[in-house]
Amino acid sequence: MRPFSWVLLAGVVLAGCSAGSQSDGQPVIFAASSLVDVLSELSAEEAMPFSDVTLSFASSASLAAQIIDDAPVDVFISADRAQIERLRRAGFSDTQPKVVARNSLVIAVEAGNPLGLAELRDLSRGDVLVAIAAPGVPLGEYSQGMLSAANIEVRPVTFEADARGVLAKVALGEVDAGIVYATDAASASNVDRVVIPEAEAVNVEYVALDLTGGSGAGQDLIEFLTSDTGRFALTNRGFLLP
Amino acid sequence: MSRQQRHDARVPIALAVLGWLAVAFFVLPIMALVLRVPWSSLSDVITDDATTEALTLSVFTSVITTVLAIVLGVPLAWLLARSNIPGRQFIRALCTLSMVLPPVVAGVALLASLGRRGVVGEILDDWFGVRLPFTMPAVVIAQLFVAMPFLVLTVESGFARSAGTVEEAARTLGASPWYVFTRVTLPATQPAIVAGAVLTWARALGEFGATITFAGNFPGTTRTLPIATYLALESDIDDALLISMVMVVISVVILVALRGRWVGAIGGMR
Numbered sequence: 385m386r387p388f389s390w391v392l393l394a395g396v397v398l399a400g401c402s403a404g405s406q407s408d409g410q411p412v413i414f415a416a417s418s419l420v421d422v423l424s425e426l427s428a429e430e431a432m433p434f435s436d437v438t439l440s441f442a443s444s445a446s447l448a449a450q451i452i453d454d455a456p457v458d459v460f461i462s463a464d465r466a467q468i469e470r471l472r473r474a475g476f477s478d479t480q481p482k483v484v485a486r487n488s489l490v491i492a493v494e495a496g497n498p499l500g501l502a503e504l505r506d507l508s509r510g511d512v513l514v515a516i517a518a519p520g521v522p523l524g525e526y527s528q529g530m531l532s533a534a535n536i537e538v539r540p541v542t543f544e545a546d547a548r549g550v551l552a553k554v555a556l557g558e559v560d561a562g563i564v565y566a567t568d569a570a571s572a573s574n575v576d577r578v579v580i581p582e583a584e585a586v587n588v589e590y591v592a593l594d595l596t597g598g599s600g601a602g603q604d605l606i607e608f609l610t611s612d613t614g615r616f617a618l619t620n621r622g623f624l625l626p
Numbered sequence: 627m628s629r630q631q632r633h634d635a636r637v638p639i640a641l642a643v644l645g646w647l648a649v650a651f652f653v654l655p656i657m658a659l660v661l662r663v664p665w666s667s668l669s670d671v672i673t674d675d676a677t678t679e680a681l682t683l684s685v686f687t688s689v690i691t692t693v694l695a696i697v698l699g700v701p702l703a704w705l706l707a708r709s710n711i712p713g714r715q716f717i718r719a720l721c722t723l724s725m726v727l728p729p730v731v732a733g734v735a736l737l738a739s740l741g742r743r744g745v746v747g748e749i750l751d752d753w754f755g756v757r758l759p760f761t762m763p764a765v766v767i768a769q770l771f772v773a774m775p776f777l778v779l780t781v782e783s784g785f786a787r788s789a790g791t792v793e794e795a796a797r798t799l800g801a802s803p804w805y806v807f808t809r810v811t812l813p814a815t816q817p818a819i820v821a822g823a824v825l826t827w828a829r830a831l832g833e834f835g836a837t838i839t840f841a842g843n844f845p846g847t848t849r850t851l852p853i854a855t856y857l858a859l860e861s862d863i864d865d866a867l868l869i870s871m872v873m874v875v876i877s878v879v880i881l882v883a884l885r886g887r888w889v890g891a892i893g894g895m896r
Contacts, residue, residue, distance in 0.1 A: 443860055445860045446859065449859075513760075515842070518843060520857060520858070520860055520861035520862075521857070521860045541760040541842060541844060542844055542848070543845075544838075544842070544843065545856060545857060545860070556734070557742060558741050558742050
């Protein structure tokens with residue numbers, strides 16, 4: 385190729401890159417993985433205040449890291465207040481964060497509950513294989529907090545990276561039980577839920593932060609989630625309201 | 627092989643440009659990583675028990691994987707290169723499929739076969755009380771499943787290249803097939819076996835997806851360094867970067883050391 389062609393090629397490649405990273409005025413929401421079903425549903429029904437919202441889901445910690453690395457985001461919904469505080473300390477938003485939903489913990493067991501697990505204490509039985517989320521991951525911290533508060537010692541066979549990891553091990557029958565968010569257990573097939581009173585003391589909050597700097601788009605999205613339509617969709621998927 | 631006999635001046639310019647572009651492509655991300663790592667807290671992370679435990683487990687399991695890959699992979703490569711078994715192409719495709727599977731899917735496949743409810747795993751559990759998931763052998767199995775094809779393909783092409791007159795001569799002189807294999811074929815293929823073993827070891831050391839799916843994550847038994855790095859990403863990115871640097875340094879040291887030791891051998895593969 386001649387030098388001119390190289391320059392042309394480089395130009396085309398660079399143009400392609402920059403077109404991809406612009407949000408073109410479409411609002412972008414970064415949200416904790418457990419919100420994937422409810423937000424995708426609202427977006428598909430075009431019930432959101434904007435016709436095409438771009439949604440991105442991952443663990444709250446990695447989303448916060450992406451935002452600190454200048455990902456273009458209008459609203460961040462975290463399952464972990466610490467990540468919100470991290471962004472506010474770094475000066476990403478001076479608006480007040482708002483709690484939009486709450487979640488709870490349940491025991492996920494194999495369909496039909498073959499071992500007849502009925503309460504949290506059953507997880508410490510010797511014949512029960514248990515998966516819980518790893519320490520350091522929000523779900524892992526909530527699970528361990530609940531077990532310590534109830535003074536129950538569980539020896540899991542594996543510490544999974546997230547709720548879906550725990551659920552997969554339960555659904556495939558490799559473990560007998562796992563502690564997950566109530567909403568994740570509700571959306572999984574091949575898995576039954578055991579509701580536990582100890583979970584009432586656990587307060588899993590989803591906190592939304594407006595990152596648009598008061599231009600309105602972010603605020604509109606957050607208000608929508610706390611509107612009747614938003615609240616209905618959230619409760620429909622098993623979330624609790626703030 | 628003499629190192630002085632490379633004629634840099636005769637490399638076409640287009641090749642050199644693209645070659646150096648490739649160098650930059652590899653070096654840039656590693657350099658950026660090195661610059662971003664908070665080196666001041668390196669000693670904390672390296673002396674941390676959790677890190678050394680994961681590191682020890684990673685080195686131990688990846689070495690066992692490499693040994694098993696040689697024991698099983700060399701005979702498989704021989705079958706593929708030299709025998710006349712029907713459907714050889716198909717068998718080769720099946721035996722290297724795990725290279726292109728997403729590792730998490732490879733993990734699910736291992737659970738479906740060797741897990742507690744797996745086709746074979748259920749029998750192992752019922753008859754012998756053996757449960758593989760969440761154990762150290764499961765880590766090795768996951769690594770072997772994903773990494774052995776690298777050795778098989780390298781050694782197979784080594785066998786194909788060395789096929790020839792020396793073996794034929796040994797046979798006409800009355801050597802048994804086993805004698806020919808161990809005294810003629812294997813020595814001629816040794817460089818390919820070493821190269822394949824290094825590739826397999828490197829892939830096994832970095833294995834993450836199949837391991838966490840099939841073996842889970844438990845400190846000391848199944849938490850390898852890549853899993854420790856991934857989990858650290860969730861809570862402390864600085865820690866994750868430091869742990870990943872430990873892995874980069876170890877890999878570079880071992881790869882360079884092997885390259886130095888075996889440079890003649892690997893160079894002689896041509």
